[in-house]
Amino acid sequence: MSAGMVMEEAVGRAVPLVAGALGAGGIAVAALPSRLRMRSELRKRWRTWALTAPVFLGALFCGGAGAFVLAAALGVVAVSEYVRMAGLRRADHAVLVVASVVLPGLAWQAPGALDLRAAGLLLLVVALSPLLAGDVDSGFTRATRTVFGLLWVPLSLTGLVVLGDTAVAVGLAVALGDVGAWCGGTALGRRGPLARPLSPLSPNKTWAGVVGAAVVTALVLLGVGAFSVALWAAVLFGCVLGDLLESMVKRESGVKDAGRWLPGFGGLLDRVDSLLPALLLAMVVTV
Structure with missing residues (x-):
């Protein structure tokens, strides 16, 4: 089977998962009560995700x-x-x-x-x-x-x-892993040992978020037929370390966001901070 066909199959497996995630996310953010402080921010993030996901998958579909x-x-x-x-x-x-x-x-x-x-x-x-x-x-x-x-x-x-077709799985797992980290931190990170911050670099990131990211990234990789312990570990460490790494750069630079043009996120680096180390680690364990 040619590399192009393999890539097309990988994107084809990812599309239903992306569509389902976008649909569920759209319903969830639409149902958020108006008094919720992050309502507007979450809606902006969903719209950005809805625009960028087809671009990402469409580009990789072209080989x-x-x-x-x-x-x-x-x-x-x-x-x-x-x-x-x-x-x-x-x-x-x-x-x-x-x-x-x-x-x-x-x-x-x-x-x-x-x-x-x-x-x-x-x-x-x-x-x-x-x-x-x-x-x-x-x-x-x-x-x-x-x-x-x-x-x-x-x-x-x-x-x-x-990475070829594996790039599709890594990109999707990282994107949904970030969502899983937020959900895990919100649901489990209020009290107890999981509420401890990961690092002073990003006090809002807790071990509960790591648990949420671990579960979601594993499910996504299983869903697209790309799960292995090594790849899952690469993606999970990318999700965790990427945010801390960018926080380190931003704190020394004295800025809150890398940019202001991407609604709900700030700059592009704020959107792909987890993807960068995940891709690097994925190359280490698979190439």
Whole structure:
């Protein structure tokens, strides 16, 4: 069976689950009482989810070309948000934008080129701008923050191309896992041991949320026929660590959200923060 047919089958298995989740979520948010403080926010999130889910599945349905376009587009927007938060310069931004296009492009057309030689070359390219500028005040900081951004965004999003049909399962499990974390935290995180916060980086995230995410991600992976303990662990750790990782960046930057243009979430990084490490870990355990 060709890779394209495999991808089409994976998307076909995901569509009923997405449709069901959107339908149930739509009914739930429509029925929320007007006095509920988060009513407006939850409705915004549902509308954003309803718009982005078809884009995500539609791109992956197109196979390698669609996955490349999706990864590159997400990467260009996400690194732009990261550059603003990290206080990087125009040259550093250019490096990350180029990497956002080149890395998934290589994964699509020349996957063998992504090896240790490419990693070494990328390291030199990242350091080149502050080196040539003779930046004695912040050159090392710029270089290290650019390397972090490179690993966090473009390299992780390359997983949309590398993982093939598994990318469909990972993306869907992460999206619904975030919902499961919120539901778990709301239902179980009011008191008791599960109410303890995961980290000072994000005090509202509790162990109850981890339980909710664990249950939902397992059910989603089972539902699309992609469950394995290793992949489930990769997705779950991505859901947990992704939010904390972005919180770490935002707290040091002194911002609440990575952007303001995505209704209900803020910026793109606020929407895909869990997806990025989940894709990276999924590549580790499956490729």
